[in-house]
Amino acid sequence: MRKAADRLYVTQPTLTRAMQNLEDEMGMKLLVRSNHGVSLTTTGESLYYYAQSVINQLSEIEALKLKDKEFEQNKLALSVGNIILEDEIMLNFYENLQTRHANISIYETSIEKVLVHVAKLESEIGIIAVNTEQYPALNKILEIKGLEAHEIASSPLYVHVGGKSPLYGMDCIEPRELLRHTYVHLPYDYFSNINELITLGEIRVMDFKHTIVINNYHAIVNMIKRTDAFIFGGKWQIDELEKGHIDSLLLNNCNVEKKLMWIKRKKEILSIQAREFLDIIKENYAD
Template identity: 30%
Template sequence: MASKLDLYKIFCRVGKTNSFSKAAESLYMTQPAVSQAIMQLERDLDTRLFKRTPKGVTLTHEGELLFEYANSAINLIDVGEEKILEFKNLTTGELKIGVGDTISQHFLLPYLEDFHHKYPKIKFNIVNGTTLELCSALKSGEVDIILCNFPLNDPTLEQIPCMDTHDIFVCGEKFKYVLSKSLSFDELVKLPLIFLEPKSNSRRYVENYLKSKGITIAPEMELGSHNLLLEFAKINLGIACVTREFSRNYLNNGLLYEVNLEEEIPNRSIGICFLKSVPLSPASTRFVKIIQGKSVGYSPLLSL
């Protein structure tokens, strides 16, 4: 038995062609099947919708009234289906990404460029914040995916590592004397230290690791961005805890020097997160694939 929507589609086609046979041909149906569908709709509505004549059919007054509404509804459904197809083919839509300033600058930009080149019709909506703020935005639906510092202790999130990072300490010319030997953590914390603010995931990771070694830090300064850490260390305001991978320009150009430690802080990573309970949009799925395909040292961890 035909669904109600199918019946209305057949009704509209007959109303446009004024012919059961022409409607049947365009719908790839038999003429008896079209006639049965119209009869079923008329029975359901208890109303005659067409006048049958030897030359074909014409809408009754009731049929004309119904056709006006049904045809509009069918057209809207067709438009909706076209929009869904465009959405799936990435010819329209929006990609909402949550990311911190540092990761955006040093990791995200090349992937945005690649994605935009492939799918220029997709709009970007970039939300900045700390890792905690971004996780909150992800759970509230403000963003589709986030790129942030790992590790995260949250079982509701799918976490895909993309790049290893290493926490190091750097200094400017004034503190070059500390480079003469490898420092223990006890010696390190006696120096004027510059850290990110306490709510930063990077700061918490390093601080927790040092605590596991029985070391408590008391930074001289706490800053809100990685770039400020580098700049403050460069003008000799202290020894800054930074990410090696995001400090290459300063280190390679001799603006800063990496402090040698007796024991390295274990590496961590940055990566992509999204909610396990919410399917990714087509744009988000494609973007994740692009990052996974190009991230050095990682093979795709997720089948999308």
């Protein structure tokens, strides 16, 4: 409390009274005080995130006052999970910017961390690809974290392989034919653990004995190009991977589909930049 008071240029008793008044207005405790310091209650944490959202919207309103676009700054923070975006996506977004000043942050990570980033205001929106087995769990987590998801497109499951793979050039493949090849995927999280139990035709994902875990999309693509390894994906990655001579094979006898979705916090008004980015995503990927 003392450090917070110093940063706010008020005395500690003044800040303490202000917090007590806020708790009285909310009708519940917002802070937990102990010998180790002060932490937020669950309600306090929710209020903090909502307040951050309000501040972001006020910044958008302030930006409207600027008549000269030369001095306006475009800001966009987004997280991407389990998908390799086309290069043209960012190029199109860049070309549509109405100002020289841009602050664009893209986090390529797991689905679970995308949800955390959006919930904690580290990213305004998230783009994720989930399969139909992961979808029920996703809906539960969205509800808990106060998020909402919107479907962009759906796709059958594809297998992506490079020119070094004996599978290269095939149109489709049976799941059991993949067992002798190396399966590459992102680090384990809650959603990838669900994948372990998925049945693909006569096999399960957990039956793959040769697996490599890589936490970087660029490194994954390079691994696919130079070895017989493969990754699973959807139709929206086909064109981009083809530029790197990576082929896409339809997986036969598989009831699992993939969904491309975008995520945001409930009741939040998206910035102009986020809406423009989503328009480009939909233009390139939407069914």
